[in-house]
Amino acid sequence: MKIRGERECTECGTRWSYYETGNVGCPACGSLRSVGLDDRTEHTDLSVEFDLTSVRNDIDDVATDDLAARARDHAKEYIRRRGFINAGDLRDLDDRYLAATELRHVADVVGRTVALEDREELYFLSLLRGADRGERPPAEEVPPPLQGPRGLAYANAVREYRRDVRSWAEDRELTDAERGALETLGDHVKRIRMLDGDVDPETAERLLEATRDLANGLRGDELAFTQAQNRLEDLEPGGVT
Known part of the structure; x- marks a missing residue:
């Protein structure tokens, strides 16, 4: 907006400054x-707290689900x-947002799994330990x-980020190559989402790396x-792995 x-x-x-x-x-x-003193500027990056301390404090007293x-x-x-x-500037797809998105999806599965294996529970707890600091376990x-x-x-995070990139780019003249890259990124997101994310973690990481490189590229x-x-x-099917 x-x-x-x-x-x-x-x-x-x-x-x-509302931006701050x-x-x-x-x-x-x-x-x-x-009253506003400046021109209307695109701004979607709200000031939001993400603190899991209260959840972590109950690890020893509350059931995993x-x-x-x-x-x-x-x-x-x-x-x-x-x-x-933020105030018209495109920010990065940051690790805290990624970790929060992964925690949301992993926690949903963990909460619905009747026979949770130790490795899965430990992974969830590892994610819970550092997600609000932008830390997540390696692939x-x-x-x-x-x-x-x-x-x-990862696919959902990239989808939301791409949406903001497109809004940010509305006032800029993108080249055909830049528009094509954005469309290709969207195609990869759709493919992974249609698979319910069932790709190897390295592929998800490559999607993230491509997204971050593309954002930097669009910024010059x-x-x-x-x-x-x-x-x-x-990332194309049959591409380099």
């Missing part, structure tokens, strides 16, 4: 009456309010039953754009 983020309170005259606070209320008097349900709800709320455009540690949730998480890094094209080509 496009907003006027630089605000001035009509009650007390205080000026503040994510709050429409005046920080000085709390009034909701203000209950922990999973609480972790899933925390992650879901965080993801729902996140975006990637080689993903248990086979959780490869689908990880792949789906020609080498990154070329790398993104190569990565997208490698």
Whole structure:
């Protein structure tokens, strides 16, 4: 959405930046009456807290399925309010968002699994331990039953990020090659989502790397754009593995 983020309170005259606070209320008097001082600018990156401390504190006292349900709800709320455009600038697809998205999907599976194996439970707990700091286990540690949730998480994260990239690019003249790369990225996302994320973790990582390179390329890094094209080509069925 496009907003006027630089605000001035009509009650007390205080000026503040909604881009920084994510709050429409005046920080000085709390009034909701203000006027915008700048032009309308695309902004989707809300200020959102993601803290799993309360869930982690109950690891020894709460059943795993209950922990999973609480972790899933925390992650879901965080993801729902996140975006990637800040005051018109395209931000990165960051590790915290990725970890939160994976936690949401893994926790959903863990919470519904009757006979959870130790390896799967340990993976969930490892993800819970560091997701709110942007930490997630490496690809080689993903248990086979959780490869689908990880792949789906990455595909969904890239889908949401690509949506913001397209919004950010509306005021820019993309080349045919850039538009083509964005479309190809979307095709890969659709394919992985149709498979319910059932791809090997390395493929999911390559999707992420291609997305990040493409974003850097669209922001002017020609080498990154070329790398993104190569990565997208490698993701084609029958491409380099």
